[in-house]
Amino acid sequence: MRSCRDISALVSQGLDKKLSLRERFSVWLHVMMCTRCRNFQTQSRFIRKAARRYTDDLQNRLNNKS
Amino acid sequence: MTDTLLTEQTLSAQRPVLFRYALLQLRDSELADDAVQEALLAALQSATGFEGKASLRTWLIGILKHKIADHWRRSAREAVAPAFDRTDGDDGEAEEDDYFMSSGHWNGGPKAWADPEAALKQQEFWTIYESCQNNLPPKMANVFMLRELVGLEADEVCREAGLSEANYWVTMHRARLRLRECLEIRWFNNTKQEQRHA
Numbered sequence: 001m002r003s004c005r006d007i008s009a010l011v012s013q014g015l016d017k018k019l020s021l022r023e024r025f026s027v028w029l030h031v032m033m034c035t036r037c038r039n040f041q042t043q044s045r046f047i048r049k050a051a052r053r054y055t056d057d058l059q060n061r062l063n064n065k066s
Numbered sequence: 067m068t069d070t071l072l073t074e075q076t077l078s079a080q081r082p083v084l085f086r087y088a089l090l091q092l093r094d095s096e097l098a099d100d101a102v103q104e105a106l107l108a109a110l111q112s113a114t115g116f117e118g119k120a121s122l123r124t125w126l127i128g129i130l131k132h133k134i135a136d137h138w139r140r141s142a143r144e145a146v147a148p149a150f151d152r153t154d155g156d157d158g159e160a161e162e163d164d165y166f167m168s169s170g171h172w173n174g175g176p177k178a179w180a181d182p183e184a185a186l187k188q189q190e191f192w193t194i195y196e197s198c199q200n201n202l203p204p205k206m207a208n209v210f211m212l213r214e215l216v217g218l219e220a221d222e223v224c225r226e227a228g229l230s231e232a233n234y235w236v237t238m239h240r241a242r243l244r245l246r247e248c249l250e251i252r253w254f255n256n257t258k259q260e261q262r263h264a
Contacts, residue, residue, distance in 0.1 A: 003170025012239040016213065016220040039176035044242045046182045047249070050195055051214035053186060055086055062095040 002026055004037055011041045015048060072116060077106050080123055084130055087216045091134050101137060105130040123218065124225045165243050176246060179254040191253055198248035202241055209234065210241040 002010075007030045010023055019027070031038045081102060088098035108129050109116070116125045167173045185191040202210060205227075212223045224234050 003166075004172050004175070005166040005170040008172075008243075009235065009239050012242055013235055016235075016238060035178070036172045036175040039178055040246065043176055043179060043182075043246050043249075046179075047242060047245050048214055050186065051199075051210075052217075054192065054195060054199075055090070055215045057192070059086070059089060059095070062089060062093065062098075 002030060004030075004034060007031070007034070007037050008040050011037065012044060015044060072110060074110065076122070077109055077126070080126055081106070083123060083217055084126055087127060087212075088130060088134060090211060090215055092137065097137060101130060101133040104133045108133070121222055121225070124222050127218075127226055165247075177250060177255060179250065182254075185253060194252045195249065198245050198252065201248065202244060206237055206241045206244070209237045210245075213238060 007027055010019060010027050011031075013019060014024070014027065027041075031041055084102045084105065085098055088101045089095060092098045092101065105126060109126055116122065165173055165175070199207065199210070209223055209227050209229065212218045212226055213220065218226065220234060220238075221231075223229070224231060227234075229237065
């Protein structure tokens with residue numbers, strides 16, 4: 001059984017590369033039962049989305065300025 | 067060796083990424099545009115520079131960095147150079163364990179967030195987001211910026227930031243843990259109680 005520390009690290013890695021089947025499976029199993037890791041998963045995806053939105057907005061803002 | 071011939075077309079395909087990179091550093095779209103153009107021109111002129119060793123993008127970013135540095139030198143505005151560019155200094159490397167107990171369980175840990183989608187529509191949220199992002203330690207901010215704002219792939223970030231793969235995973239993970247916590251404390255659970263690592 002992997003700990004929240006390990007699982008959350010895998011969740012992070014999963015955003016930057018394709019995890020192995022075994023890794024994906026252990027994340028899936030863990031996240032089903034663990035609210036905090038599930039929250040981490042949702043929230044790190046949200047952060048990615050926010051980062052993209054931030055860049056787009058910045059780009060728009062600066063384009064309009066000049 | 068093989069087909070590393072640079073055409074204007076292959077170069078201009080890299081433009082959006084380069085532009086985002088320049089924009090984040092220079093904070094001015096005209097200056098960013100100029101820097102990117104200069105970098106692409108320099109790339110075209112240097113037939114021998116790119117030998118297919120690094121990825122094309124990493125090579126171009128290397129050139130772009132010089133152009134941006136030229137700009138700072140010219141305008142003598144080093145003082146306002148953004149935090150992203152300061153990649154030296156140590157970054158609180160031993161702080162991950164704030165987030166977990168020795169058993170591997172969360173220490174506190176992610177609570178549910180009420181309506182994150184709604185937050186994206188609020189100006190105040192973006193102020194907080196920006197401040198949380200700027201509060202990342204410089205090296206971490208740089209890696210996060212390259213990956214999530216500029217949009218490089220993980221291996222490109224490693225080359226660009228001079229990180230080992232293992233180091234990359236740790237750095238990105240910490241950046242996410244920190245940002246997450248910052249947003250939670252300052253936006254999503256902005257009540258006075260339970261501020262742990264404020």
